[in-house]
Amino acid sequence: MIRTWVAAGLTVSLALGLTACAQELQPVTTTQAAGKTIVLSAPGGKLTSGENALRVSFQEPSGQPADVQAQGIRFFMPAMGTMAAMSAESALRPxxxxxxxxxxxxxxxxxxxxxxxxxxxxxxxxxxxxxxQAQ
Ligand SMILES: [Cu+2]
Structure with missing residues (x-):
């Protein structure tokens, strides 16, 4: 009986794991800079308040990967009324x-x-x- 519950628990964990994996990083926005196309992706194609995994891809106009060294990404929100300015940043790892x-x-x-x-x-x-836009 205990073994059955353990097996059921493992099955549920695996299913949850697969669901998390299925939450693919999808494009949030695309922009151009220095002659390159830059795509920011996040789980489900959106950034949310809280923790976000993110990916930044650089392409040449040909669609080939661009030869760049990314450094970081910074998010900034100016002060609004009584709310102070906010910022957040991340290194971008190869x-x-x-x-x-x-x-x-x-x-x-x-x-x-x-x-x-x-x-x-x-x-x-x-x-x-x-x-x-963070959702
Ligand atoms: Cu704000």
Missing amino acids: TDRPGVFEGRVDLSMKGTWQTTVTFQDAGGPQRAVFSI
């Missing part, structure tokens, strides 16, 4: 795929965040600036 970097950020609230991705390419330091 993955085993060229032009693809990953990070993790904790956004303190829903709303519009000014977002800056910093990277280096053959031309030197670059930045992409855009805004996202």
Whole structure:
């Protein structure tokens, strides 16, 4: 009987694990900077208040991965009324795929965040600036 419950528990854990994996990183927004297309992706294609896994991909106009070194991503929300300005940032770590970097950020609230991705390419330091809506 106990064995049955353990087996059932394992099955549930596996199912939950698969569900988490199924929450694929999907594009949140796409922007252009330094002649490259930059795609920010997050689970389910959206950023939310709280912890977010994120991925930033860089492509040449040809669609090939761009040869860049991503540095970080920063989110900023200006002061609103009595609410102080807020910010959050993450390093962007290389993955085993060229032009693809990953990070993790904790956004303190829903709303519009000014977002800056910093990277280096053959031309030197670059930045992409855009805004996202955290849900
Ligand atoms: Cu705010």
